[in-house]
Amino acid sequence: MAARSKPRSLFPEAIARIKRYPAVGIMGARQVGKTTLSSQLVKVLDRKVLHIDLENSDHVALLNDAQAFLWANKDKLIVIDEVQRMPTLFPLMRSLIDRDRRPERFLLLGSSSPAIIRTSAESLAGRIAYLDLFPFSVHEVSAKDLNKLWLRGGYPEAFLTPTNEEAFIWLDNYIRGFVERDMALLGLGAAPSGTRAMLAMLASVHGQPLNMAMVAKSIGMSIPTVKRYLEFFEQAFLVSVLPSYHLNLRKRLTKAPKVYITDSGLLHGFLRIKDLQTLRSGIHVGTSWEGFVIQQVRAWLGKRGELFYFRTQDGSE
Numbered sequence: 001m002a003a004r005s006k007p008r009s010l011f012p013e014a015i016a017r018i019k020r021y022p023a024v025g026i027m028g029a030r031q032v033g034k035t036t037l038s039s040q041l042v043k044v045l046d047r048k049v050l051h052i053d054l055e056n057s058d059h060v061a062l063l064n065d066a067q068a069f070l071w072a073n074k075d076k077l078i079v080i081d082e083v084q085r086m087p088t089l090f091p092l093m094r095s096l097i098d099r100d101r102r103p104e105r106f107l108l109l110g111s112s113s114p115a116i117i118r119t120s121a122e123s124l125a126g127r128i129a130y131l132d133l134f135p136f137s138v139h140e141v142s143a144k145d146l147n148k149l150w151l152r153g154g155y156p157e158a159f160l161t162p163t164n165e166e167a168f169i170w171l172d173n174y175i176r177g178f179v180e181r182d183m184a185l186l187g188l189g190a191a192p193s194g195t196r197a198m199l200a201m202l203a204s205v206h207g208q209p210l211n212m213a214m215v216a217k218s219i220g221m222s223i224p225t226v227k228r229y230l231e232f233f234e235q236a237f238l239v240s241v242l243p244s245y246h247l248n249l250r251k252r253l254t255k256a257p258k259v260y261i262t263d264s265g266l267l268h269g270f271l272r273i274k275d276l277q278t279l280r281s282g283i284h285v286g287t288s289w290e291g292f293v294i295q296q297v298r299a300w301l302g303k304r305g306e307l308f309y310f311r312t313q314d315g316s317e
Contacts, residue, residue: 153265207287245308
């Protein structure tokens with residue numbers, strides 16, 4: 001069975017949450033497979049379904065009186081795609097859920113952002129369960145495709161395309177779309193050139209303790225601006241931050257975290273690594289593999305625990 005049509009590893013947990021909570025939010029990077037997963041989920045649920053895509057202007061027009069429209073369809077499981085585009089829906093959903101606390105009311109799909117986290121936390125606390133969907137993991141592809149997964153990463157379009165060349169064309173276009181459009185939609189009003197420069201710099205220090213001052217100086221930004229970019233990249237699932245472990249919480253917070261480009265394919269795109277021979281013989285092979293393994297653990301672990309790195313005083317990890 002093709003990887004695209006196989007149920008994702010998140011599928012059983014998502015079904016269980018949908019059957020328990022009035023609202024479930026599946027968060028993940030753009031084009032990571034949220035819409036495909038939701039289609040697979042609704043096929044096994046014995047419910048009428050209403051799908052609203054907030055990138056579709058006709059669907060948005062249906063929400064001119066959102067409260068009345070959503071209440072009129074209260075007998076359906078309402079799937080709202082790209083929900084981060086309309087944060088005003090969250091308080092409305094709270095009101096509707098409080099009038100009818102049944103499970104299987106709303107399935108929300110979106111890319112994360114500070115606004116969506118803040119609004120939903122305030123509006124839907126105790127009413128929603130969040131799940132993070134990551135790119136394909138080693139548990140979702142065949143063993144013979146492990147090297148392909150490492151090189152291309154786990155975005156479905158990049159992983160499933162016939163050639164490495166096509167995969168990296170897709171990944172380059174993905175980054176272009178992110179820096180030119182998506183960051184503004186997520187609330188970061190930054191020049192595309194600055195966004196790309198920041199991501200390229202983070203790729204160059206992938207797997208290393210993050211020196212904010214060095215990064216800021218290298219790309220001509222202030223340290224507060226670098227921190228703000230990093231927060232957005234992390235919440236958009238492009239970057240993962242791995243804190244240092246220490247029994248003393250204060251020291252844990254002050255020691256530099258390691259930073260990783262979350263998807264190995266995106267990392268290799270920034271580093272211009274487009275085949276396995278170049279990857280295996282290059283200087284980035286160690287940190288690339290380290291980040292790849294950490295991402296597999298993160299995808300498997302989900303929200304069941306936290307990840308840290310541990311380094312001794314002599315530098316051993």
